[in-house]
Amino acid sequence: MNMRAGKVATSVVERKKVEYNRSFSQGGGRRLLPASYFSLESLLLLVCLTASLLILPLILPPLPPPPFLLLLLPIAILTVLMILAFMPSSNVRDITYM
Numbered sequence: 001m002n003m004r005a006g007k008v009a010t011s012v013v014e015r016k017k018v019e020y021n022r023s024f025s026q027g028g029g030r031r032l033l034p035a036s037y038f039s040l041e042s043l044l045l046l047v048c049l050t051a052s053l054l055i056l057p058l059i060l061p062p063l064p065p066p067p068f069l070l071l072l073l074p075i076a077i078l079t080v081l082m083i084l085a086f087m088p089s090s091n092v093r094d095i096t097y098m
Contacts, residue, residue, distance in 0.1 A: 038046070
């Protein structure tokens with residue numbers, strides 16, 4: 001029974017290799033844009049966002065600095081996250097002494 005399962009798994013792998021080779025050979029060589037992670041719309045959005053981040057700071061006037069208490073907000077968030085990260089769980093005894 002194990003021998004048969006091994007043969008079936010091997011034949012599935014071989015079929016996938018043949019299909020991959022067939023699809024690659026029919027592709028006609030290298031494509032300009034291979035199958036990628038980003039769709040065309042999301043790539044266009046990323047390009048526009050990058051261009052706006054590069055151009056807008058040159059056009060807009062500089063902003064005044066934020067209030068001092070607002071500058072402390074990221075430090076407070078980091079402190080709370082560090083406390084939560086190192087806080088022991090209430091169920092540690094139940095898990096370790098099973």
